Amino acid sequence: MEALVFISGLVALGGIYAMLAISLNVNGGMLGLWDLGVVGYFALGAYSYTLISTDAPYGLGLPMVIGVIASAVITGLLSLFIGFTALRLRSEYLLITTFAFAEIIRIVATNEDWLTNGNVGIFGLEKPFQEVIPGSIYMVFFAGLVLAALGGYYFFAQRLADSPMGRYMRAIRENEQVTQSIGKEIFKTKLKVFVLSSSMVGVVGCFYVWYMSIIAPNMFYSTVTFTVWTALVLGGIGNNKGAIIGAFVLIFVQEATRFIPVPTEYSTLLAGIRQLISGMLLILVLRFLPQGFIAEKFKSVERLFNLELKNSIVNEPDGGRRNVAG
């Protein structure tokens, strides 16, 4: 039983990171934005949820559902502001700006004691269906909940990737100038996708709060961002399945260090080794599988939309232009 609960906890954490990786794949993978602000939207979503759905004195005590919606909306609104300023920059400049925003959000959470209870954080947060499910197997249920949400995220992101919108996003990633030269307003699109991706991350924040049942600024260091990026690179940038696999592999490998039998006085040392292991894994994968576990797939449009030419292409008399009889 204990083993089951432990594994469920691992699956839940892996699932949470997989959702983050999928959200990041929407703007980092498909649109090609170098976004280092993941943990910022994550923290923002988590805090929005907590402050709206927890009872006084910290929160407003509104229903959980409203908290979840609020986490998406508030994160979306703030990322609209961030995007409006940052998305005019390119690649490495965007990277630094988003990174700075994420740090600002964490520092605000650390210092605004009246709002967030500062470094101490807020404890004993409620989890969904806590009253109904017995505490001993709650983690198993929660893992199921995370996997269901992950399924939803995957479906959503995959649908987006396979649509004309996904194609348009990849075109922007491949070449902004050419996309502009065929008359597309790329800034607007980048902003839209950026907001979408951030909101998705924001909602994952709620899951993280449920998982930890506590919220504190030290949960939102930039290592989270790097872990998510590492997961995405391991799995294969641009591939949603890859994002999921990358996240689970990374979390499992990191957590496996818990089983290395060492005396307690070395256990803090061991915690440091986790970062080392992710680093090693990343280097090995980049060396031997530069495109990640699963490379980005190129589906033929013909198959996606079930297109075929019913008749062969024929010459038509309208000014020499050829047309297709359907």
Add this chain to the structure above:
Amino acid sequence: MLLVNDISKSFGGIQAVKDVNLEVKKGEIVGLIGPNGAGKTTLFNMISLFLSSSKGGVQFLGENISRETPERVVEKGLLRTFQTPVGFPKLTVLENLMVVPKQKGEGIFSTFLKRKSIVQHERENYYKVCALLEQFNLFQKRNELAENLSAAELKLLELCRQLMANPKIMLLDEPASGVNPVMLDKMVEHILRLREEGMTFLVIDHNLGFIYRICDRIYCLANGELIASGTPEEISNNERVKSVYLGVNENESA
């Protein structure tokens, strides 16, 4: 159709383009030649509004477009290609073209809500693209990634991509560079055929043979200034053009 008035551009202290005037009439193929660094591409960038001009303006179809965005200019029918025809390397040939038309599917919400009309639109789009690819002999390669095409095929793909946007005038930036002689003949054929169908062109190239073959009129640019204009014959006999191209100092040759 296209009128460029006294356009100038300076980057810091360097005057890249200086008071250039040129005109392209409907159905014409106009060439723009000049040595490296003469300001040809800068001029293109200003006409297509990728770059704002320091002075002067551009009129297209009788309208002043100098204050428009590049997207609006494309909508009006002014399209340009790029010197390096990279396109979208990790998109297939089909996708490279299907991405062009404005469509309902290019929104986050419509992706999920308007599935049916998107499929319909994709189908129409697909037929149009296939017909175009067939015309340019690229149909067999439709599911290849653009990065696997040869340089000449990429140039053709680039031409197709701009055609998908229903242009009235096309600005071609070095369509012949890196294209082998056989493909060059094809390129000439395509351009001349498109002109027959009513297209207008402004073409930059270094390959003078190619320019002389297709152009009705030619402008020659050197150090940001227009030094000559005229028919291919006039230009080929122009002493200043010769001296600029052969790198002879103007004072010596005079």
